[in-house]
Amino acid sequence: MTPRADPLTVEVVGLIGTVVARYYEEYEQAATEHSLTGAQARVLSLLSVEPLPMRKIAQRLKCEPSNITGIVDRLESRGLVERRPDPADRRVKLAAPTEEGASLAQALRTxxxxxxxxxxxxxAAERTLLKELLQKMLGVAPE
Amino acid sequence: MTPRADPLTVEVVGLIGTVVARYYEEYEQAATEHSLTGAQARVLSLLSVEPLPMRKIAQRLKCEPSNITGIVDRLESRGLVERRPDPADRRVKLAAPTEEGASLAQALRTxxxxxxxxxxxxxAAERTLLKELLQKMLGVAPE
DNA sequence: TATTGTTATACTCTATAACTATA
DNA sequence: TATAGTTATAGAGTATAACAATA
Structure with a gap:
């Protein structure tokens, strides 16, 4: 019973498409301004929250783990990220931002x-309304 | 006077990020299910609205025209798109979906x-509200 | 045996620059 | 001379498969 071709739904879908396109453009542009690719910016932002094993990064980005090796290599060669051993499991490498990487991630956010x-x-009232509608749409528990 | 770090705005930005990520995943997945890359799916969808000169496709996708050559090559080699001469300007090639391409574009939309x-x-009332909020947010004239 | 990260490979997308054929 | 499309090139992201080290 999902709404199909009714004009209202089609229009909202179109608007969401516009939001998505604009968001992506601005994200890529912000990354480029900091000499990062989109993928590099996403990984760096992820690591700025907390250091992660290579495997976890791949899961978050929904790509194959083998791809992460190259992306982290490039970030590491620029001194933005480092690989640390995991004391609990010697197979694991934790990728973590350096100080420079952390401040670049901060600049990117800004x-x-x-x-x-x-x-x-x-x-403010409209933002609250938008928040509630998006939460309901995404099936996110309001609290 | 744009709102900065207030919690409400941060939360809405986060929700929009979630919408964007989910939209992109589903778009890529839908493309893959039809044996298309994301870029190929975007071009084919674009052409299913109306045939376009190579140059215009690049403008719409916000990439360099030289990239379009390869994408259209691949779509053409699969019989989904064809290049037609433009009667008005012999420099121009119009890319247009074949019948098979048009029905694939339709399937993709579905x-x-x-x-x-x-x-x-x-x-329905909530969808209308969401539509209005997105229009205002995007600076789109309601009608 | 299973898992983590890596390497090797092949394909696609991307920007840049140089080329061709038209205008 | 300017424009449309292409080619050539190099860098980056992607999936797949096979590998070493560790569990």
């Missing part, structure tokens, strides 16, 4: 103005 | 259930 600039057009 | 399935969780 320049990600998307949704902050457009959200400026909404009042 | 399997893009994102936003249709999640939107099913919203009532």
């Amino acid at each position: 320049s990600l103005d998307f949704a902050r600039e457009p959200l400026g057009r909404l009042t | 399997s893009l259930d994102f936003a249709r399935e999640p939107l099913g969780r919203l009532t």
